[in-house]
Amino acid sequence: MSANLSAEASAQAAPAPKKNRKLLVRLANQKYLQAMALLGIAWMIIFNYIPMYGIMLAFKEYIGIGDPANAPWAGWTHFQAIWEDEQMLDVVKNTLGISFLKLVIGFPIPIVFALFLNELRSLKFNRIVQTISYLPHFLSWVILGGILITFLSDVGIVNDILMALHLIDEPITYLAEPEYFWTIAVGSDIWKEFGWNAIIYIAAIASISPELYEAATIDGAGRFQKMRFVTLPSIRGTISILFILSVGALLNSNFDQIMVLKNQVNETTSQVIDTYVYQVGISQGRFSYSTAVGLVKSVIALILLLFANSVTKRLNQSSLF
Amino acid sequence: MLKRNRRTLGETLFDRFNVLGMLIICFLTLYPVWYVLINSLNDGKDAMSGGNIYWIPRMFSIENYTAVFENAGIMTAMGITVAKTLVGTVLHVFFTAMVAYAFSRRELIGRNVYMMIGTITMFFGGGLIPTYMWYRDLGLLNDFFVYIWPALFSFFDLIIFLAFFREIPDGLEEAAKIDGANDFKIFYSVVLPVSMPVVATIALFHGVYQWNDYFTAVIFTTDEALQPIQTFLYKVIAQSSSTQIIGNMSGGAITRRVTGQSIKMATMVITTLPIVLAYPFLQRYFVKGLMIGSLKG
Structure with missing residues (x-):
């Protein structure tokens, strides 16, 4: 504030045309502030924007040696190669399939969980359930992957239970059978994140005015009616925002998770865009091609985000931007 | 009720x-x-x-x-994990809070442009391969600091800090200014101490991230002496x-x-x-x- 005052004082002394001078004085007065802000900008340039500039690799013939800027141009050939890549069909199918199932099944579960949690009469029990439900969020996928691999192995607990119930006759090594991979990926992701994803809804529900419920009670509304006509409409805005973000993340098929659960036997159903970029790019050294694949992914993800944003905006007036 | x-x-x-x-x-x-x-x-x-x-x-x-x-291998990996979690978290919180504080001040010239530069990074990025190539040029491959510098700042965390800093009454900063403190000094001796709830939140989030992250090491390092415990476990489990x-x-x-x-x-x-x-x-x-x-x- 005092910086502003002195800047204004000097501006009053100087005639009007010296606007640049006034700006310089203001800058000088906030030199520490500018330095702090510019350090952040410098970090973003180094770690966000220069890699964006590196996207030009997708249009070049780069073999990994020397400055990418000097590599010969390749035009759109890498993008054409994506069309002709036979593995690409599986990769896209797995990415969209797993993500879509995670969205359709995984998105409503935290909302339902939050609604039912809100109906618990004991506040203490409510807290305990909440605390337990988001514990898995803090465990790494490496640990969870280790647990899943143990549980789903041919001598694992899942086979024990299913055999005891006579649902299967022979033990199955689930992660070695491609047909089970989507189920495992979607199920374990929901298991890990449903409690965590519910927090935001729980908070939104907690901020609903109790008067609304009282009014509904006086009008003779039952429990499910209150859920349906008071709670749900009150958290509609929160649901929309989170839905937009989920759609924007459709093509991000959770790298950490897939890398742990993927193996050579289940690859036909477990290879997703992110793991494919990693494998083709870093393990096989086809840098330009994998950059092109990554770029197509980012662009489609951005379009999806904007699309979801405009749809929810039209439907109920809440949107990201 | x-x-x-x-x-x-x-x-x-x-x-x-x-x-x-x-x-x-x-x-x-x-x-x-x-x-x-x-x-x-x-x-x-x-x-x-x-x-x-x-x-x-x-x-x-x-x-x-x-x-x-x-097991010597496991103990080394544990040491790396502890080191990267401690160093990474302290630096991340301090740096991100500092930038956020500058961004939170209304008189900051160029504030809207800075915010725009940051917002773009939340929705678009270079992707894995360009990042890999750039880290290679920076000499970050097989370097302990590949766990630290790329994780130094997060625009998402900045937004959380920003919301908190806006709530701090102006009077606090004014008093320090009259005493002749510069903006950096105000940040670490006035603003940071009253922001402990948000500092703790971000520190814990980032600490968990650093502790659990196994992938940075898988991509950017080949040196086994640098691998954190999660990466060690990943190799044991997945491979x-x-x-x-x-x-x-x-x-x-x-x-x-x-x-x-x-x-x-x-x-x-x-x-x-x-x-x-x-x-x-x-x-x-x-x-x-x-x-x-x-x-x-």
Whole structure:
């Protein structure tokens, strides 16, 4: 504030045309502030924007040696190669399939969980359930992957239970059978994140005015009616925002998770865009091609985000931007 | 809220089933963790030959843990994890808070442009390969600081800080200014001390990220001396190279009653323990922190 005052004082002394001078004085007065802000900008340039500039690799013939800027141009050939890549069909199918199932099944579960949690009469029990439900969020996928691999192995607990119930006759090594991979990926992701994803809804529900419920009670509304006509409409805005973000993340098929659960036997159903970029790019050294694949992914993800944003905006007036 | 005295049969049934459902959910969430714990405390050879152990250790033993602590590879990896979590978290919180404070001041010239530059980074990025190439040019491959510098700042965390800093009354900063303090000094001696709730939130989030992150090492390092414990476990689990665990062991595994699987279980418990111990603190802060970020921001 005092910086502003002195800047204004000097501006009053100087005639009007010296606007640049006034700006310089203001800058000088906030030199520490500018330095702090510019350090952040410098970090973003180094770690966000220069890699964006590196996207030009997708249009070049780069073999990994020397400055990418000097590599010969390749035009759109890498993008054409994506069309002709036979593995690409599986990769896209797995990415969209797993993500879509995670969205359709995984998105409503935290909302339902939050609604039912809100109906618990004991506040203490409510807290305990909440605390337990988001514990898995803090465990790494490496640990969870280790647990899943143990549980789903041919001598694992899942086979024990299913055999005891006579649902299967022979033990199955689930992660070695491609047909089970989507189920495992979607199920374990929901298991890990449903409690965590519910927090935001729980908070939104907690901020609903109790008067609304009282009014509904006086009008003779039952429990499910209150859920349906008071709670749900009150958290509609929160649901929309989170839905937009989920759609924007459709093509991000959770790298950490897939890398742990993927193996050579289940690859036909477990290879997703992110793991494919990693494998083709870093393990096989086809840098330009994998950059092109990554770029197509980012662009489609951005379009999806904007699309979801405009749809929810039209439907109920809440949107990201 | 009005307290109702009479409940219909339907309501009572609903309550019962709701509680039952919640108990089942709690069981499903906790059981896998419990399973790992009891198996890590069971004799390795016995666990392998005698069938699955479901509820409590069949042949109690802490030999798996002694084997882990004698394994030089695991201990080095633990050291890397602790180092990257401590150094990474302190620097991340300080740097991100500092930039956020500058961004929070209304008189900052160019503030809108800076915010725009940051917002773009949340929705678009260079992708894996360009990032890899750039880190190679920067000399970050096979360098401990690949865990630190790229994780120094996060625009998402900045937004959470921003929402908090806006709530700080101007009077505090004014007083320091009159005393002749510069903006950086105001940040670390006035603003930071009153922002402990949000600092703790971000620190805990980032600490968990650093602790759990295994992928940075998989992509950017090949040097085994630099791999954190999660990466070590990833290699053991996903590439099922239990030879790595047994092979490193002093004294040889044959004479002992441990197996690759039982040591894996013990390593998993040790790796998870700090998170579970930090959990009560995490709990206290993150809901508050999340709310600051999502509702006000």
